[in-house]
Amino acid sequence: MMDGFGPSLAFWVLAAITLVAAGGVMVSRNLLHAVLFLILTFVGVAGFFVLLSADFIAMAQVIIYVGAIAVLVLFAVLLTPRSSRDNSETRWAAPGILLAVCLAAIFLFVVHDTAWRTVDAAPANLSAASLGRALLSTWVVPFEIASVLLTAALVGAIMLTRSPEEEAEDALA
């Protein structure tokens, strides 16, 4: 899959975009710029999925992460009073860097120690139909548990955001 000039070029361009954007998330002082860089990172990762011929996962990545989660994050940032403050100079810088170095060491160790398998063609069961079949047969229990969890989160959010006045009104009615 990764031979030929086109896919290689696409891989390096996507890698550059994703890494630069991920770096931008960390170093940008403006919180909203960080969110926009995060969106660019998501799009870059979706590009990698396309390169790995996982079309469905790429589209799901864009719909869920860019279309829903990033928009929600933007909304949350807008509602945060001190959203435009500098967030690069805090007293947590030193522990943060330490943690990042430890994580990077672990990841590098894992990447280095895994025996990576290369395949010539994409696996056949990556299509949307087979993914759906797997989700509703083999993995049906985790799938349903996840949906119950999401419903509970939804109900909980509604309960948390109701104001006391509305509660009182409903109690009277």
Next chain:
Amino acid sequence: MTPFLTSDRWYDIRDLGNLSSAILEALDKVLPFEVVYILAAVIGFVASFLLFVLPSQLFVGVYGERRLIGRMQSRLGPNRVGPFGLLQPIADAIKLIQKEALTPTQADRAVMYVAPILFVMPAVLLWAVIPFGEHMVIADIPVSLMYFLAVSSLPVIATFMAGWSANNKYSLFGAMRIVSMVISYESPLVLTLLGAVVLTGTISLSGMVAWADEFNIWVVFVQPLALVIYFICVSAELNRTPVDIAEAESEIVAGYLTEYSGMKWGLFYGMDIGYALAASGFITTVFLGGWTFFGLEAWIPGWLIFIAKTYLIYFLFIWTRGTLPRLRADQLMAFAWKFLLPLGVFNLLIVSTERMLWFEQDYAKGLVYVFAAVNIALSAVLVYVWARFNGYRPERTPTRPRLVKQAGGYIPVGERS
């Protein structure tokens, strides 16, 4: 090598596309592959631009929309520049390019500069998966419906960037409104599309057209409610006038466009039309059977049928824009969550049941028509019953002005008596 024309009659215009393929195949014998590849891309781009994008955008989009809205509002619309005012869009474009694009001193310059560019890109990308004819689709990927959904969720971020970066109160209001609108309207939109997907059993747009061709019925007849909900949701996402609260002139100056001028504003304006056209093409493909017309495609080129249907849906967009008054932000939110979302869930329930019944009957062809009749009746009943359940009453010509409270409007919690 395919023959130049499949039928030897010169007036048969079905195979117009073969002209370019004949030229390219002849060139392929003398030139290296890469040159022909690039040449094919250039020919395709120029042809689609000259035959579809330019006439759609300028003459159907800008001119047709302004002329039709003029008719609906009992005025003439543009009629000075060129014959019938047809050159008005070109004059507007020249004017916009000449104007200075101002940037406020306190604005976030980089984000404000990038936002219009990011807004244009998805509008072009959307056309990649829409089939114009039997094999006339740029990228026939198996998940093209999801591709369309994914790409059409990108312009929201561009409009948000535009509204936030201008550092203007009204721009920020517009940006917040558009984000909250999209969060609300995305869920019923996806639910209704899920209805069409469950019915046809595919998420490929060409597969949906093939389904309509095979069973000789359009998805809209089996899923009328889905089309209505999708149309409302997509107008809300596109900021078309009955629901364009993100740039409501009477409330927040021009919303996220307040600080934009010149061609930067022009890109937003032009691409609004581009998105509406792309959405019309998408509705045509999913709900109206794309380039098929019950066998008529054997006589007329399929892309002509597709473009005709697209313009018909686009006329519906213009019609709603010209005749309906703008709604308030809270009315729109309540409508999405209390009305459209439950109806979408009901619709999905009905279509899933039908799909199961159909599966047990081995996809008998006649059963689809029964489903169509049942669904049209059920949709009307559902809309009426759910509206009454929610307390909406059919209202004919309100004769006297009423207070917000009497009209059933929203009153902030603190101000209720």
